[in-house]
Amino acid sequence: MIVGVDEAGRGPVIGPLVVAGVGVESDVPLRQLNVRDSKKLSPERREALAPEIEKLSKYEVVVIPAERIDVMRAEMSLNDFEAKLFAQVIERLHPETAYVDAADVDEIEFKRCVRRELRFDVEIVSQHNADELFPVVSAASILAKVCRDREMRAIEREIGMLVGSGYASDADTIGFLEQWIREKGSLPPHTRASWDTARRLLAGAKSRKLDEFGGGTR
Numbered sequence: 001m002i003v004g005v006d007e008a009g010r011g012p013v014i015g016p017l018v019v020a021g022v023g024v025e026s027d028v029p030l031r032q033l034n035v036r037d038s039k040k041l042s043p044e045r046r047e048a049l050a051p052e053i054e055k056l057s058k059y060e061v062v063v064i065p066a067e068r069i070d071v072m073r074a075e076m077s078l079n080d081f082e083a084k085l086f087a088q089v090i091e092r093l094h095p096e097t098a099y100v101d102a103a104d105v106d107e108i109e110f111k112r113c114v115r116r117e118l119r120f121d122v123e124i125v126s127q128h129n130a131d132e133l134f135p136v137v138s139a140a141s142i143l144a145k146v147c148r149d150r151e152m153r154a155i156e157r158e159i160g161m162l163v164g165s166g167y168a169s170d171a172d173t174i175g176f177l178e179q180w181i182r183e184k185g186s187l188p189p190h191t192r193a194s195w196d197t198a199r200r201l202l203a204g205a206k207s208r209k210l211d212e213f214g215g216g217t218r
Contacts, residue, residue, distance in 0.1 A: 002027065003097070013191060016066065019086060020144035023057055030135040038146075050146040086117075152166055163176050177201050
């Protein structure tokens, strides 16, 4: 069996990191589905493909909430944490060969990090843009992205406000964070407190509060 492993949500300031693995005996059925890197597909197309991929494969999806990401980042780099998660998914699927989308700038180093976490021998192919090169990784990227999108919608329902994608480049996400911090003086649930964006917005709000307080006492 071959397995592809990819993630969704490595960089956002809000929401989980999702790692998915897809295992098949042959990638021909995935090629026939015309799977592609999830970023190049519409949300509707990803939602349509996900159940088809699940029917054709063995698969594993791991959801890591923001709180755990913060804890693990205090102990190791994000690359090392991702290598651990990739290895966890590979172990569950137990393939002969695993194709992974390299998180490290050094593809070989990422391969070493993943291999170090495994308790059995497996051929690992670690490449940048693996989600564009190998259908089995494209399929994993689709499952990861669909799962993360669902998690973000669940967070919006829980909070009752528009949260956006969770990425710092998303105006809806930054607007939500600024409003929450302004009204409550703290970070909202599901925020990665160790992220520079979260720290900067929180520090900026506290600084403005101090300025207002100081201005009011002169």
